[in-house]
Amino acid sequence: MKDVLGDKRAVLLLVxxxxxxxxxxxxxxxxxxxxxxFYSGGLLSGMQFTGLDNFTKFFSDTTALQALWFTVRYAFxxxxxxxxxxxxxxxxxxxxxxxxxxxxxxxxxxxxILPTVAVALLFQQMFQVAPxxxxxxxxxxxxxxxxQDFLGSPGGAFWVLIAMDLWRxxxxxxxxxxxxxxxxxxxxxxxxxxxxxxxLNLVRRIVLPLSLPVLLSSLIFSINGTLKVFDSIVxxxxxxPGGSTMPLTLHMFQTSFTYGDYxxxxxxxTILTILCLMFTVLIFRSTRRxxxxx
Amino acid sequence: xxxTLTPQIEKPRTTAPRRPGRPGRLxxxxxVYLIVGVLLLIVVYPLVWLLLSSFKTQDEFLNKPFxxxxxxxxxxxxxxxxxxxxxxxxLLNSVLTVFPALFIALFVGVAAAFGLEVLVWRGRGSVLxxxxxxxxxxxxxxxxxxxxxxxxxxxTGTRWPLIITYTAMAIPLTxxxxxxxxxxxxxxxxxxxxxxxAGVLRMFWSIGIPVVRNAIxxxxxxxxxxxxxxxxxxxxxxxxxxxxxxxxxxxxxxGQYGSVQYGPLFAAIxxxxxxxxxxxxxxxxxxxxxxxxxxxKG
Numbered sequence: 001m002k003d004v005l006g007d008k009r010a011v012l013l014l015v016x017x018x019x020x021x022x023x024x025x026x027x028x029x030x031x032x033x034x035x036x037x038f039y040s041g042g043l044l045s046g047m048q049f050t051g052l053d054n055f056t057k058f059f060s061d062t063t064a065l066q067a068l069w070f071t072v073r074y075a076f077x078x079x080x081x082x083x084x085x086x087x088x089x090x091x092x093x094x095x096x097x098x099x100x101x102x103x104x105x106x107x108x109x110x111x112x113i114l115p116t117v118a119v120a121l122l123f124q125q126m127f128q129v130a131p132x133x134x135x136x137x138x139x140x141x142x143x144x145x146x147x148q149d150f151l152g153s154p155g156g157a158f159w160v161l162i163a164m165d166l167w168r169x170x171x172x173x174x175x176x177x178x179x180x181x182x183x184x185x186x187x188x189x190x191x192x193x194x195x196x197x198x199x200l201n202l203v204r205r206i207v208l209p210l211s212l213p214v215l216l217s218s219l220i221f222s223i224n225g226t227l228k229v230f231d232s233i234v235x236x237x238x239x240x241p242g243g244s245t246m247p248l249t250l251h252m253f254q255t256s257f258t259y260g261d262y263x264x265x266x267x268x269x270t271i272l273t274i275l276c277l278m279f280t281v282l283i284f285r286s287t288r289r290x291x292x293x294x
Numbered sequence: 295x296x297x298t299l300t301p302q303i304e305k306p307r308t309t310a311p312r313r314p315g316r317p318g319r320l321x322x323x324x325x326v327y328l329i330v331g332v333l334l335l336i337v338v339y340p341l342v343w344l345l346l347s348s349f350k351t352q353d354e355f356l357n358k359p360f361x362x363x364x365x366x367x368x369x370x371x372x373x374x375x376x377x378x379x380x381x382x383x384x385l386l387n388s389v390l391t392v393f394p395a396l397f398i399a400l401f402v403g404v405a406a407a408f409g410l411e412v413l414v415w416r417g418r419g420s421v422l423x424x425x426x427x428x429x430x431x432x433x434x435x436x437x438x439x440x441x442x443x444x445x446x447x448x449x450t451g452t453r454w455p456l457i458i459t460y461t462a463m464a465i466p467l468t469x470x471x472x473x474x475x476x477x478x479x480x481x482x483x484x485x486x487x488x489x490x491x492a493g494v495l496r497m498f499w500s501i502g503i504p505v506v507r508n509a510i511x512x513x514x515x516x517x518x519x520x521x522x523x524x525x526x527x528x529x530x531x532x533x534x535x536x537x538x539x540x541x542x543x544x545x546x547x548x549g550q551y552g553s554v555q556y557g558p559l560f561a562a563i564x565x566x567x568x569x570x571x572x573x574x575x576x577x578x579x580x581x582x583x584x585x586x587x588x589x590x591k592g
Contacts, residue, residue, distance in 0.1 A: 231541075
């Protein structure tokens with residue numbers, strides 16, 4: 001019995017292939033990339049060891065610092081808005097629509113599965129002003145305002161990007177948090193209602209504390225996604241106008257493939273990885289403390 | 295979904311809000327209907343506008359306001375999206391890279407999940423963690439080394455770099471999700487099979503796979519959407535125009551002409567959206583549950 005389920009050869013045969021592919025194509029490159037970050041040069045020009053030069057270069061490179069600042073600002077705003085919006089939707093599903101929310105959930109989830117490039121092109125057209133007026137500017141003009149070149153100004157492009165990413169992701173966080181809210185025992189809610197708690201009070205004192213774990217794991221998930229934002233920016237603004245929406249991911253991509261600087265590109269990727277780890281650990285540790293307190 | 299409510303508990307919940315009579319209830323519900331209405335408008339309108347636009351002529355885009363309906367419903371925009379903008383080639387490339395990768399990743403991933411969760415051996419917990427470790431790392435960290443490897447193996451200019459990278463990318467999440475499903479399968483099932491004299495491989499094939507069949511479909515769907523919508527990997531490893539996937543092709547769409555041809559552009563966006571939308575409509579519950587369960591990935 002134990003012999004069969006503990007058969008070493010079977011373990012190797014079953015787990016081996018996946019382990020091999022994953023190690024060769026994911027883990028080895030990660031280490032390799034770390035090594036690259038201490039070199040300068042590229043595939044064709046050859047690599048020279050330069051020690052920590054790339055890292056000091058990063059902190060005096062204005063484009064890189066601007067990209068770092070953009071990434072953090074973007075990740076911060078979108079993560080908070082994403083989870084907040086998703087939570088409001090989840091509350092709507094559970095407490096106001098009750099069981100009838102199935103259709104709404106399905107429709108609001110639509111944008112989650114759509115290709116980002118397609119969505120970005122769609123939003124480009126929606127916010128366009130010339131040569132053809134998109135719905136957003138059309139509506140502005142109809143209400144007596146004047147059309148604006150949203151994607152042509154740094155501030156405008158930033159907010160269109162955020163609106164688009166919220167449009168794409170709110171349904172996902174709504175479903176995630178909805179599942180968390182369903183796990184709250186019905187009798188606790190019932191008891192609070194009998195004690196005379198109104199909806200607002202119920203949410204603040206019972207629902208919010210009890211859904212804290214799933215909220216925080218949504219935050220971790222969200223910050224990891226937003227720090228790595230790439231597709232939507234490449235397709236919507238490609239970093240423009242004037243580098244104002246350039247995230248670290250795109251800066252890394254351009255450094256490596258447009259300018260052929262593999263060493264410095266790897267350094268940017270490494271800094272991004274450190275950023276992801278740092279934020280995850282930060283949120284994770286605050287989770288632990290909050291649960292311990294509650 | 296996961297909660298099971300007993301009828302006694304559920305009863306007061308559904309009767310309580312009904313108390314204030316019909317008209318009062320309607321008035322009280324009005325804000326909710328309003329919110330839902332606005333929500334549906336925000337989500338659905340852009341898609342409706344997209345579809346309508348895909349039938350318009352260039353003249354209608356430039357000279358008529360955005361709310362006018364297309365003058366005639368002809369498929370000529372779709373035709374030029376396929377003939378001039380190569381949407382057909384892009385679709386074929388996406389299919390030829392995503393499906394092989396999906397197939398290999400599922401096969402080795404399910405096997406690994408079985409080996410990790412059902413079989414008993416030292417260190418299997420650590421190996422599962424090892425699979426999870428790579429999930430948080432940004433894709434940018436893999437690009438340059440992989441690019442170098444593929445270059446030296448003379449794989450650039452073929453579909454292999456995409457297939458290989460997609461396979462590796464899909465493995466961790468597949469292993470993790472399927473292992474979770476195997477955990478819920480009663481051990482007795484496998485013990486009984488052992489007593490009947492089945493070897494491990496026989497057990498995997500005849501019991502393990504059928505028992506988590508539904509889970510495999512869910513995982514496959516989630517992975518399909520993740521890979522199909524990938525831009526980063528496809529952008530890095532497809533220098534050749536004839537190898538572009540749908541996403542890269544769409545991205546370069548506007549560059550194909552001097553000035554933007556709106557009709558074909560909207561038709562191409564519609565094509566790339568409609569396919570996944572139909573897929574989703576048939577299987578939405580599975581997709582939603584799967585993506586929520588797979589959300590542990592970072």
